Amino acid sequence: MSPPKRHVVFDVVGTCVSFDAYYQRIDAVLGPRLRKETISAQHFGFTWQTAAELEFTFLSISGSYKAYKDVLRGLFYRTLYFCGVAEPRAFATDEERDECIDGYSSLELRPGCRECFEVLRENGFTVWCFTTGDVERVKGYFDRAGVDMPMENFVSCDDVGVAKPALPAYQAVWERLGASDVKWFAAAHMWDVAAATKVGFRGAWSSVYEQEPCLDVFSDAKMEVVAGSLVDMAREIVRRS
Structure with missing residues (x-):
């Protein structure tokens, strides 16, 4: 097997x-x-x-x-x-x-985004993007920066017809992946990761946007990785997998 x-x-x-x-x-x-x-x-x-x-x-x-x-x-x-x-x-x-x-x-990619994806892919992970935006615009961010992000690996709330952080939105992405696969959700929005963990994703948060995790607010979040940079977050995901 x-x-x-x-x-x-x-x-x-x-x-x-x-x-x-x-x-x-x-x-x-x-x-x-x-x-x-x-x-x-x-x-x-x-x-x-x-x-x-x-x-x-x-x-x-x-x-x-x-x-x-x-x-x-x-x-x-x-x-x-x-x-x-x-x-x-x-x-x-x-x-x-x-x-x-x-x-x-x-909008432009954050410093370290390219390396973050490289760290994950070199260690056997498939990278996906789940966005509230329209896919053509969002894919353009990666195209302009010369970062490979296949169209088939984008999922939009427009496709699902449900906005994050409603759990059915994450559930739709969860079910798209293999039942026995290892599935992480990574974001710089604590609310986003916290919601994703409720449907079974392993959670990883980076402080590049919000700075403070506010874990007293998101006290029920099943957060496995709380990191600084995107690269640090990727390395922690690899280490814990």
Whole structure:
């Protein structure tokens, strides 16, 4: 009997790629006006994406799933209002909103992502990506960086029709892999890894995005690896497998 296959499923945006280019695009388009309102581009960008993630999840839970990019677009003016802009539609235009959203297409891989994948593949792991984004855009991050990531190894919440962190989303990926295979889920979002472990994935978290694991909040997470860099996380996965 052949030995079980080994897999690591990665979150992409926030984990393999950073949000820096998105924040930089917002600053280029709206930065001077935002600063007059004492709002930094990064703070607005984080608030906007977080609001979109919240509504994206709520829509999925209520049976009204919409693609994340459409939710992000729809919440632009509301987020400006909650950040303190009294008249959002006089503050920015639809064209400027879309320019800011285009910043998502320019996101770049984090330092160490290439080596992280190399460490895993050299030790017999198959690397997968599970994302809330559309696959064509997300695959482009790897293509531009010259990092091999086969299209067939991408799974999107758009394919599943359920948003993370709903457990059926992870279950769909779990069932795609062999029943007796070794399956890890790796992310820089603690909520993401914590949810994946509930369907059986072995959990690995990197601090490259959130910095603090907040394990008192995620106290029921079955976390086997808590690491600093992506490379350190990969090496720990190999060591514990």
